[in-house]
Amino acid sequence: MQSTPLLGGLSPAQFMRGYWQKKPLLIRAAVPGFKxxxxxxxxxxxxxxxxxxxxxxxxxxxxxMLAHGPLPRRALPPIKAPNWTLLVQGVDALHDGARAxxxxxxFVPDARLDDLMxxxxxxxxxxxxxxxxxxxxxxxxxxxxxxxxxxxxxxRLKAGLPLKILAHFEPQHDWVLEPGDMLYLPxxxxxxxxxxxxxxxxxIGFRSPAPDRLASELLYRLAEQLGEHADSALYKDAGQPAVxxxxxxPERLVQFAQRALSRATADPKWLPVALGRWLTEPKANVWFQxxxxxxxxxxxxxxxxxDRRSRMLYLGxxxxxxxxxxxxAIRDRAALQRLADERRLDARDSDRLGRSARKSVDDWxxxxxxxxxxxx
Ligand code: SIN
Ligand code: CO
Numbered sequence: 001m002q003s004t005p006l007l008g009g010l011s012p013a014q015f016m017r018g019y020w021q022k023k024p025l026l027i028r029a030a031v032p033g034f035k036x037x038x039x040x041x042x043x044x045x046x047x048x049x050x051x052x053x054x055x056x057x058x059x060x061x062x063x064x065m066l067a068h069g070p071l072p073r074r075a076l077p078p079i080k081a082p083n084w085t086l087l088v089q090g091v092d093a094l095h096d097g098a099r100a101x102x103x104x105x106x107f108v109p110d111a112r113l114d115d116l117m118x119x120x121x122x123x124x125x126x127x128x129x130x131x132x133x134x135x136x137x138x139x140x141x142x143x144x145x146x147x148x149x150x151x152x153x154x155x156r157l158k159a160g161l162p163l164k165i166l167a168h169f170e171p172q173h174d175w176v177l178e179p180g181d182m183l184y185l186p187x188x189x190x191x192x193x194x195x196x197x198x199x200x201x202x203x204i205g206f207r208s209p210a211p212d213r214l215a216s217e218l219l220y221r222l223a224e225q226l227g228e229h230a231d232s233a234l235y236k237d238a239g240q241p242a243v244x245x246x247x248x249x250p251e252r253l254v255q256f257a258q259r260a261l262s263r264a265t266a267d268p269k270w271l272p273v274a275l276g277r278w279l280t281e282p283k284a285n286v287w288f289q290x291x292x293x294x295x296x297x298x299x300x301x302x303x304x305x306x307d308r309r310s311r312m313l314y315l316g317x318x319x320x321x322x323x324x325x326x327x328x329a330i331r332d333r334a335a336l337q338r339l340a341d342e343r344r345l346d347a348r349d350s351d352r353l354g355r356s357a358r359k360s361v362d363d364w365x366x367x368x369x370x371x372x373x374x375x376x
Contacts, residue, residue: 001107006030006182012107020108021135021186024149026175030182031104036141036200037097040079043120043200046088047071051285053089057127057163064128066162077122085125085195092116092308093286099308103343105137105204110340111279111313114207121145121195129169129192131155135206136185140177143199147183148174149191166190214278221274222264276320280311288322288368297362303346303373304339304361310369312340319360322369332357344373 007015008027019025038046047054047069054069056076060083067075077084091098098116105113114134118141119127129148138147148171158165169190176196177183185191187208193201226232235256265271282288286309291297306312312321319328319336328336332354339345353361364370 005032006104015184016107019184019186023186024173024189025184026173026177027182027184028178029180031139032180034139034141034180037095037101038091038118040120043086043088043118044073044076046091046094047076047086048073051287052094053285055087056084057087057125058084059124059126059128064161064163064165079122079198082122083124085119085121085127087117087119087127089117090115090283090285091118093283096308101202102204108135108206110311112206112208114205115283117203117205119201119203121199121201123195123197125199126192126194128163128165129171129190130157130164130166131188131190132185132205133187133208133210135187135208137204138177138183138185138193139202139204140179140181141200141202142179143195143197144176144178145193145195145199145201146174146176147191147193149183149185149189152190155188155190217278218271218274219264221277222270225270225274226260226264272315273318273325276313276315276318277323277325280313280320281323282309282311290368291366295366297365299347299350299365299372301347301351303344303350304365304370305344305373305375306339307369307371310364312343314340321364322367326360328357328360329354336360346373 001012003009003011003014006027008025008030010018015025046052047056048071050070052069054071056065056067056069056071058065058077071086076086092102092115093099098118102113102116112135126145148169150170150172152166152168152170154166154168154170156167158167169192171190171192175183235253237250237252240250240252288307288309310322312319314320314333314337317327317330317333319326319333319340335345335349335353336357338349350361361370365372
């Protein structure tokens with residue numbers, strides 16, 4: 001891939017080698033001339049919705065105040081008031097242009113992508129000095145924001161606050177970002193972004209699963225898969241003698257528990273399925289618009305495109321979409337993998353699908369996970 005202004009003249013390969021997860025990169029004019037996708041009232045309207053995750057942060061007299069959405073307009077301070085910021089999460093699921101912006105960052109595997117967050121701030125507004133467990137590209141879209149960042153060991157937080165604020169922030173760099181500029185930050189770098197003018201910043205965030213959370217999500221799905229596949233004979237304790245100490249857990253039950261867990265994790269083929277299902281699981285507030293009952297799914301000689309909310313990944317014979325898995329015949333694997341990689345499939349490829357893959361595509365069209373491509 002070519003060098004790109006998005007990465008300050010680096011190619012995606014150079015960026016991934018030299019910076020990703022390693023060190024910050026300030027990129028002047030990463031996306032020159034980029035215009036806000038949403039005007040202020042449109043962003044405020046999203047924050048008022050109860051199916052959208054939003055937060056309001058205000059600083060007054062040295063105190064932090066945090067309010068969670070839905071945030072109707074009257075819950076927001078006046079535009080003229082300084083020192084407040086509104087954060088709206090998951091905008092890529094709500095706006096086609098926002099989803100399209102993410103396309104520029106697909107040199108990183110989709111499995112790592114979390115979402116696009118938009119923040120609005122009046123002068124002095126920000127979320128305070130903190131660190132994240134995310135990789136993030138902070139694209140300045142409107143107004144100026146001053147970023148101070150540092151790689152400090154001391155990540156202790158101030159006690160008794162409604163948000164994570166570093167107790168001792170030690171910035172090493174100090175930059176003012178103009179519209180079109182972008183800052184890449186690896187996880188755990190301390191940072192503080194303060195609005196200089198009325199400003200908007202777009203955060204393209206990438207999740208790094210923690211092992212405990214990952215294990216919990218995988219075990220949950222492996223247990224479901226165990227229920228679907230194996231015989232699910234209940235614990236039996238015929239032969240249990242009468243006990244003088246009813247509080248004690250029987251050893252036999254401990255062994256049964258151990259066997260249940262071993263069976264859920266025994267088949268190495270189940271783990272990739274559980275992982276793909278989890279990675280493509282839509283967020284709790286994401287809803288699709290299914291086709292009306294009985295509507296035709298014929299594509300009429302056109303291709304198909306993934307809905308902006310759909311998450312689609314693949315591994316071996318498995319294709320995952322929105323938390324579900326299908327096993328794809330060899331003849332259709334390349335086409336469905338292309339649908340995941342390019343988020344569209346042209347008419348030729350879509351017409352050539354075998355019966356079972358075609359049925360999956362029809363199901364996905366009916367569920368609103370895919371649409372007929374009107375642009376092709
Ligand atoms: C913001 O855009 O105000 C916050 C982004 C961040 O610091 O993670
Ligand atoms: Co942050």
